[in-house]
Each structure stands twice: as C-alpha cells, then as structure tokens.
Amino acid sequence: MTESSSESKQIEAFRSFKLVRLLNEDTGTKFMSLLGKIGSQDAIIVAEKTAFNTSPEILAKFQEPSNLSALTMLGQNDIYHWFLASHSEPDNEKRPEIKFTFIYPATETHIKKYSRQSLRMVTETPQLYRELVKPYMESTRVGGRLNWVYNILAHQSEAEKIVFEDTDEHEGFILLPDLKWDRKTLTSLYMMALVHRKDIMSLRDLTKKDVPWLRRVGHKIASAVCEAYPEFESNQIKLYVHYQPSYYHFHIHAVAISHDGGLGQTAGKAFLLGNVISQLESMPNEESSFADIELTYVLGEDSELWQTVFKNL
Template sequence: MTSTTPPDVAARVEAYIPRFQLTRLLNQDQAGRRISLLGTIDSKPALLIAERAAFATDNAHLSSFPTSLTKIKNLGANDIYAWFLANSNPSSTNGDVPPDFKLNLIYPCTEKHVKKYSAQGLRIVTETPSTYAKYVLPWIRSQREKGTLNWVFNIIEGRTEQEDVIYRESDPQNGFLLLPDLNWDRKTLTSLHLLGLVERRDIWSVRDLKKVDVEWLKHVREKLIGATTKLYPDVEADQLKLYVHYQPTYHHFHIHIVHVQLEAGATQSVGKALGLENIISTLESLGGGEEAGMQDVSLAYHLGEASELWEKVFGVLKEGGEPDVEGF
C-alpha cells in the first residue's frame, strides 16, 4: 500500500511506534485479530490500535505461505478435518513467541468444500413447508447417505476427539456432548465458540424439531450453559448466545454456544443463524398438537450461488423449472 503522507511527516509519525510504552490492554476484538492498547509516548497518553494486516494474494506469496510457517502445533484431528496453531515469524523457532495463525485443514476435500469456501454471490430464498417436503428434505437425505457425517459419529461414539469433550450426558434420546468449535483458538474467552452435539440421530436440522421437543431443548440449553460457565468461570450465563444454523453445514442437529462479544460474522447473521430461544418460543406458540413443528413454518435464509442447494433446487425454481429430485 502506497502512502500519500509527505515524507517528513511520515518519518516523524513512524518514529512514534518504537517509543510507545504500554500501560494496559483496553480491548481485544474481531476474535483476537485487533487489540486496543493504552500507553504513553514521551510521557504523553497514547492509544495504539493494532490489527492483523490482510494476506498478500499474489501467487508467489501464497505459494510460499505453507512452507514459511513455524512451530505448527496440532489442536485436534477427526476424519478429514484438522486444526492447528502456527507462527509466521521465522525467528519464532527460538523463544516463547505466541502463535499468530489459526489453521484449519480439510484433506482430502470434496467439491462441496471447494464451493463452500469459494467467493460467490448470495441469494435470499424462502423455503415454504411444501418446498421443504418436496425438494429440500430429499436433498438433505441424499447428503446424509453420502457418508459426510462420519466425523460427527466418530465423536459421538467415542472414537475421536474424546480429549476435547468437556461435557457429556449419555442417553439414546436425551444425550449430548459439548466440545470446542474448530474455529476457536481455545484461549480468548471473548471469542469463545463451543459446539453442542446431540446423540439422537432423528433430528437432522431445525426442521425436525416439534412441540414435543420443547422440554428437551430447554434441558439441553440449561446443561450447555451450566457446563460452559463451570468450565470457564469468568464467563456468566448472560454472556452466552446459543443458536443453530439453517441450512447447516452438516445435517446432524447441533447447537453453537458463543460469547456474546464474539463479533457477528456471516455465520451469526440473519439468514444463517436462528437463536435457540426464538426456536423454543416459536415451537411453544404453534397451534396443533405435539407433532406440530418447524416443518410447518416458512424459513428465509441465504444461499451461495455455487451451493448445490441453489444450483439444484432454488435456482431451478426461480427459472420456473422443476428440480430433479431423482438426481440428488
């Protein structure tokens, strides 16, 4: 980035930074990527806000990026997923330099992963009960039949990541477990992100929740909050936000538990996240008997234009066509 500051002014202000004397940390936000520091420069008060710079995107830098990392430390691995901490500074091999990268590795990845993480346009769709029953449910069923949930079942059945399970309540109908989300660095409490996986396999998404499940949902909510605040005493119950995704990345019901100060990116935005409290309230207010549920309401959410659900269902419907359910 080219500076437009006159050279004499640039030299003067650049000299301020090495003279900054820290007084205290004021804030840490954007999941730990930005810090606000209070200090002094030549005995006068000063604020220094530091944010990690954007990645260089030229091919030369990107090609050398993996080999430039040092002190790579694995945090966990399950099936095709693994996550790490690493340093970008070559000199960090000596001394106690904290990691400045959180890495997620998917290997071998699928075309679905490639589409998910590619830049793409977004569309808002409204999924009616009939659209869900006729098109979306068969698509969800086809996804589960492809075996994409092996990593989830590995955790639930005790084959992997058991050292990460911080709470478990085992029961075929009511059981669930709690573990860190792979996107959390496991140390910054204001960016805390945990995952609650239910043991029962008849709930694939929020669409499968019914009025009969309300008390179960309340029980799970209380247990998840209780386990989180016990494990992290500096976090109080009213500092936690619980939500589910629709559409979720994988179709086995799970609940996200995050610190309320975790900055809301795309995964917490309207059109992706549904608050657990709102889901419970919706179920309680539905007419009909205990079998009435979220399959009876319309849901609006966003889809990437490269997503399979847009390409095979909603994009086809928009053009006036008929989705090929047999081709899912």
C-alpha cells in the same frame, strides 16, 4: 503407526501444500481460504488470525521482523486437521498466532463452500421443504459426510476435547470447542453441542413436544460452558442453530456474545434457541413442527442447495 508418527505425517502433508489459488478472504474476521494441491489431490487451508498479544512488551517489538516458525497440531478428525502456527519473538518466546483448518483431501463441495460467492435470500415453503429440500438433506447424510460427527459421538475422535457430556441416548449431547475457536481467546469462545439423537437433521424436524428437551439442553449447555470457563455468566453465552446448517445432524452453537462470528451469526442464518423454543410453544398441537412453517434464509449461489433446488424455481 504411533501417535507421534501420525502427527509427523500430517505436518509433512501440510508443509507439502502447493498453492493453486485464493478461494476467499475476509479482512473483517481476518480469514482466508486457499485451494492447493498435495500431489494430484486437492486440499484446502483455512487460515484465521487469532487475537494479538497487546502487552506493552509485545507492542514495543511489533515493528521487528518475525515469521512463522513452528506448527502445533491441535487435532484431527476424518479429513479435518487443525494446527496452530507459532510466532518467534527475538527472545525465542513462541506464541500461537494463526489457527489453520487443513482439509485434505478436499472435495468439490468443500471448494465451493470456502469460495467467495454471491448470496441469495430464499423462501422455503412447507411444500418445497417436503418435496425438494428434505430429500436433498437426506441424500447428504450418506457417503460418509457425517463420519466426523459420528467419530465424536463414539469417542473415536476428539474425546480429549469434550467439555461436557450427557450420555442419555435421547436427551444427551456432547459439548466441545468448535473448530472455529483457537481454544485460547475467551472473547471469541465458540462451542458446539452435538446431540446423541440421530433423528433430527435440522430445526425443521423439531416439534412442539421437543420444547421441554430443548429447554433442558439449553440450560445444560450454558451451565457447562460457565463451569468450564468461570469468566462467563450464562447471559453472556448466545445459543443458536443454523438454517441451513453446514451438515445435517442437529447441533447447537454456544458462542460468547462478544464474538463477531460474521455471516454465521446474522439474520437469515442463525436462529436463537430461545426464539426457536418460543415459536414451537406457540404452535397448535404437540405434533406441530418447523416443517409446517415458511422459512426465509440466505444461500450461496455455489451451494448445492441453490444449484439443485432454488436456482430454477
């Protein structure tokens, strides 16, 4: 199948989406997630409003009727697809306005992830991590959930999006735009660095001896972002990791500090890389790690981790 016919097939699938219900919405970040069907299979559309064109010419036309007129496919990796919708102006000028993340076929885990849910603060002790949380993490790394990550690391998907790569098997990483970013609006710049190492599921696996490596990686990420986007200086880029992360392969987020990323950048979810490094440095010996300390963080009540580990504690 040619690349163009593959793209046509995915656009056809996207257009055949039949809405079942609204899963979630956030007026602050202009985000909504929709559950639907394509034939008998579940699918999810995540719609995010990109930045408005606020030029005087566009503002003058803002009251005029308009609608979405075209779809441009940004990319595909495993079950994830990304589109930009275009907005037709009276003079037939088209400009990207809405970025869609299209998940098809979607699993029950995806449906729960993108649904509105109550949040809980949980405290994870070292014992709780070792006995219950770590086995849960390990169980999620089988069955293909990380295929899209391994596709990127093997240059089988999204190779054209790579901004920077350090190919060293232990030290290296791939830096590319996160699927949350439309790759156009610099004030919401959002990059992701996937490390080549596969022995780190989360910050829990980081030890004091990883400090020099983390410093080098952080410096390289900031430098690569600034080289690719000269509008930024290194102190305008925020580097952090999530706990709990959405998937258990260690990665670092690089975000413009002007970008309000919602819950993903708040206390109880985001741990600044600089603070992670400082905490590791203060540990007593080279083998000391984040597995040895108590962590408090936020979980959704519909998450697998809440349901399988914390709900009945």
